[in-house]
Amino acid sequence: MERPVMENIPPHSIEAEQAVLGALMMMDANEHKALEVTDTLRPEMFYNMAHQEIYRAMAKLKNRDLITITDLLDKQNKLDECGGFAYIAELGKSTPSTTTALQYAEIVADKYNAREIMGVLHNGISQIYDKQPNSEVLQYIGNASQKIDLSGGYEPNHIGDLSSSFIDRLEARQKGDRSAVGLKTGIERLDDEIIGVGEDWLVTLFARPSHGKTLIAQLICSHIAKREAVQFFSMEMSEDEIMDRFVGITAGIGPKALKTGVLNDYQFAKLGEVLGLMDRKQLNIFYDDTPALSLQQIRHRVKTTIKRKGKLALIVIDYLKLMTLPKADREDLAIGEVTRGLKQLAKEVKVPVLLLAQANRGTDKEKRPQMSNIYGSSAIEADSDLIIASHREEVVNESTALRGVVELIPVKFRHGDLPRTVYLKANEIGLFTCLTDVQVGDLMNQEEARGSRKGSTAFTG
Missing domain, CATH: 1.10.860.10 (DNAb Helicase; Chain A)
Structure with a gap:
């Protein structure tokens, strides 16, 4: 047959x-x-x-x-x-x-x-x-x-396959390797609490206006940019304002001196040093002052920057409310689409994203910022690895003993116990230094003695 x-x-x-x-x-x-x-x-x-x-x-x-x-x-x-x-x-x-x-x-x-x-x-x-x-x-x-295998291309991963890379990563952490330990913000007491910012984290910093969130973000950028590249998206400031801020922060020159142009010899020397660093690309900040960027535009611009300029260490977005949000039935759903997209971007390019967000007016009534004070708080809470409130007590309480102090108040931390509040004191040129436990304790005891801080307790270290 x-x-x-x-x-x-x-x-x-x-x-x-x-x-x-x-x-x-x-x-x-x-x-x-x-x-x-x-x-x-x-x-x-x-x-x-x-x-x-x-x-x-x-x-x-x-x-x-x-x-x-x-x-x-x-x-x-x-x-x-x-x-x-x-x-x-x-x-x-x-x-x-x-x-x-x-x-x-x-x-x-x-x-x-x-x-x-x-x-x-x-x-x-x-x-x-x-x-x-x-x-x-x-x-x-x-x-x-x-x-006959009718299944698709998905291949499940077994956790045992990660053993070798885990050992390598652990050894790198013991040696202090930045890529394994995480990114340092330059705010020493915050770094002590969180150890380091992971390469795929979404970090949200929120506050009401005049509570220091943009300045804190720029301090972090300036610290990192001396060693690695950062990309700073500002939908609020012009390129001249961005330049003034970063020059002042890095050179240690207050905003008043830069605005008036009245500088002493030391300040002129520091200004020359910083401009030299910028010219030699040793202060590695890529800025973008385009207003009302969408999520897709930010994704494209970040990936283009990485392709053309190399690895980034941090992406900063100032700020969420000024972005063009996608169409959705409700604003919180649109915000959720943006925060999910930014978290996904961090995972894709292995660069942490620092997202600045505006607190709603409920913060003024509450005195102390809470998670619920963030616009779109439920979506931001779900997608963020770390959420920090920036708070200046003197803005809501003129009689406070905490004048010139910015509090960084962690309200969510996905990777461990909730970090303690970090207190930063403005110096004579308007920049910040971390307060010690003793200094914070003295201020908090003064605050309690005045009875001016709503719901506060003495600091015990």
Whole structure:
């Protein structure tokens, strides 16, 4: 008896495969729609061998575009067999839409599954022609059918695979390696409490106007920028104001002296030092004073900065209320979309995000800031690793003993016990230094003696 021959071309859709690859080129690797596709497809599900190699290359890249994909394929000596630069460029141009990427992926998966089923049935028919017992043929078809993997490309990770990297990270922490310990803010007592800011953290600093949140953020930026690069988005200040602030903070020159231009010889010398650092890119701050940026614009600009200028240590956004929020039924839902996106951005680029937020007017009534005083507090609380309130008691209480003091009050910490409040005292030029436990204790006892602090207790260290 003559064996059957599979004369028909196996089920496939080159158009759907091209559409999937083109859509992936237009999306971030961790974008929700992209993850849906990669959870659905494995490389071998593509009928075209070149498409399999292109998809494998994409899976290895976090930032996928024409240049990164073709560069990787070229390094693997597979670019020519995949159609070359021109073919891959055409994939991105001819994609109808990224919104239907999952539908295209499901078509590709369905065609693959049909080919697998056909293969099992074809082998079963061949065994019949080879006069194998019917019982064995049925057993083969049953066993082979169960082995067909109809699942997608998601591969679960086992925690045991992390053991080696955990040991390496622990040893690096013991040696004081910044990448393992975390980023230091330069506010010593805060650093002692939180140890270090993780590379994928979203940190929210909130306050009412005139309570010091922007100045605190710039102090942190100035400290970090002497060693590593930071990106500072200000939707409130002009570039001249940004420059004045950073020069004053770094040089130790008060805002009044800079505004009047009346500087002594020492201040002129310090000013020259700071400008020299900036010119030599040794004070590494990238600023952006574009108003009303959206989440997508910030994502794009951060990734562009990293691609062109290299690794960042911190991203600062001043501030949430001035961003262009996405459309949503309620403002808190729109804020939630932004904070989730910023947390995702931190995880993608492995750079912590410091988000400044405005407290609502309930703070003035409460005297002391609370979590509920933040606009969109529930979403911010859910997404932030660390939330700190910046508070100046003298703004709400003129008779306080805490004049010139900014309190950094942690209200949420995901990675341990809630840190203690940090007290910063303004010096004669308007910048801040950390108060010691003894200094804070003296001030708090004075405050309690006056009876002017609502709900306060003496500081005990």
